[in-house]
Amino acid sequence: MNENGALIRWPITIFRDPCSDERQPRWVAVACEPAQLPPEAAQSCFVLQYWRRQLRCPPVAVGETPDTALSNLLAALDRAREG
Numbered sequence: 001m002n003e004n005g006a007l008i009r010w011p012i013t014i015f016r017d018p019c020s021d022e023r024q025p026r027w028v029a030v031a032c033e034p035a036q037l038p039p040e041a042a043q044s045c046f047v048l049q050y051w052r053r054q055l056r057c058p059p060v061a062v063g064e065t066p067d068t069a070l071s072n073l074l075a076a077l078d079r080a081r082e083g
Contacts, residue, residue: 012073013037014066019045029069031077032058 011033018041020026028048030037036058040047052060061076063069 010077011036012070014069015042017062018043018048024064026062026064027066027069029061029063029066029073030058031060031073 010031013030013032013034013036015028015030015037017026017028028042038047038051041051042048051057059073059076059080061069061072063072
């Protein structure tokens with residue numbers, strides 16, 4: 001929310017973390033449109049790790065569930081906005 005209490009919206013993409021274990025999958029939330037995410041990043045641990053290190057990479061968060069990943073992303077975006 002901004003200082004007027006209006007909800008600020010931005011695109012978010014959530015996908016299963018290709019680096020996680022099949023028995024205990026993690027989820028990744030990214031502050032971008034699905035079309036901005038390289039398809040290989042959602043399928044390859046190596047590509048995801050490389051992509052996350054790029055300067056143009058949008059904020060990324062991980063969680064044990066899609067909801068947790070989203071909460072972690074929102075918290076990271078709030079911290080970045082606060083300075």
